[in-house]
């Protein structure tokens with residue numbers, strides 16, 4: 001494992017690339033490939049800023065295992081109906097910090113997601129901040145914890161596609 | 164006009180051509196008309212109804228307050244020093260400014276930032292700067308009476324810890340308004356102390372009545388919400404039904420999981436369902452038994468703005484906040500019980516995935532309402548066809564292949580609005 005460890009400079013580059021992949025795979029509707037960015041023991045949570053401030057546990061979306069995340073995507077593809085749209089992520093420069101655990105990094109970034117209808121009408125859909133735990137595994141970075149805190153928590157229409 | 168709340172009331176809306184007297188035809192313009200909307204605010208939200216404004220568990224301590232809406236009107240709900248609960252209009256009696264701008268907090272009084280008028284937790288005006296002027300000059304006139312200038316009070320009553328408010332002196336007591344069927348459902352859901360687990364909010368670009376119809380429409384439940392059916396949380400083949408109060412203003416949809424078999428299900432849904440779907444991690448749909456009656460799904464709609472739901476182990480209230488003819492906010496308050504184990508709390512939190520704007524079995528409603536609002540705007544003279552379960556008499560049923568409760572809703576709505584057709588079904 002140690003031979004595959006990354007230097008802080010390498011992590012910086014890899015984390016930026018991971019963020020780029022993250023937004024691009026959602027925006028180009030490659031959600032099955034988006035799943036590949038997560039570790040097998042991952043968790044994924046979208047929380048409203050108002051619940052976080054009040055220390056309340058209710059999420060907007062929460063997957064406590066990678067299989068739950070896979071189920072979300074399968075449901076989205078085959079069971080759920082939602083507003084037909086294109087997504088566009090704008091993710092700010094990530095802020096990267098080491099943790100007490102070797103090979104585990106905290107990465108934060110602000111984001112904005114615009115939704116555009118299939119008729120070409122855009123709207124600002126969501127704005128908030130990511131707080132991620134990224135782990136070096138086999139020479140690459142994977143998301144083992146993703147927390148999306150949504151400032152715009154009065155969700156327009158509905159929230160189907162992950163943020 | 165961007166903010167529909169600024170639309171003045173120009174008096175009564177034009178007459179409604181209902182086509183049928185049993186509300187099986189609903190003219191689309193009723194979802195769009197600003198005059199109808201203004202009349203709804205006066206006759207429904209300020210009329211003889213009780214609107215849900217919160218839960219007692221949200222303001223447990225003296226001084227706790229929350230701001231909310233009753234129809235379009237901003238409201239403060241708080242708990243006074245003696246423990247009693249007050250609801251008042253959140254608008255300064257001096258110059259009309261919003262007094263409380265925060266969504267929640269704890270305070271000894273409510274002070275308007277504009278000219279610092281100060282109100283007690285009971286809404287009474289306690290003081291104002293320079294009331295007696297300065298060095299003998301200025302100040303309020305000699306006939307200014309503090310008692311006349313409090314925050315306008317609403318009637319406020321709770322049942323089973325759910326707080327309701329009413330603008331009208333004519334509204335019957337809350338317990339009578341709920342009636343025996345809905346009191347007993349509240350007693351069932353709120354049978355012990357609850358704990359707030361969090362909130363979800365959703366802005367839907369549609370008329371508020373479309374949501375009231377939606378919560379009474381059992382026909383769509385198992386068709387639109389495929390996740391529901393596919394994973395067995397609610398299927399129309401299960402034992403279930405719809406129950407209304409005598410005046411058909413409130414409605415309870417209920418069903419029991421595990422009361423149908425696979426053969427029945429296959430026969431009914433084989434043409435509309437993809438049965439190859441399996442959850443890799445089915446914990447999210449697991450129903451841990453907690454009510455003796457075996458009911459696993461109960462959607463209880465209280466006219467005009469409240470819903471209380473039990474979906475598996477997800478428990479919540481939903482409040483409709485009107486924002487003009489074409490928009491409303493849906494405000495979900497999810498809760499469990501104070502004596503829940505950590506495991507049960509975690510399970511309820513996981514099942515938050517089922518409900519709200521990202522709910523695996525509820526997200527579709529936002530879209531269904533918006534596409535209805537969008538497509539009906541150009542067809543204002545046309546109408547919907549509400550005939551599932553037949554027309555005519557409006558009754559409770561022991562099945563869910565019906566939209567009779569939707570006709571019930573309209574019958575009470577029309578009565579309150581003073582727009583009933585000749586010989587109307589009630």
Ligand SMILES: [Fe+2]
Pocket residue numbers: 377383384387388525528
């Ligand atoms: Fe629905």
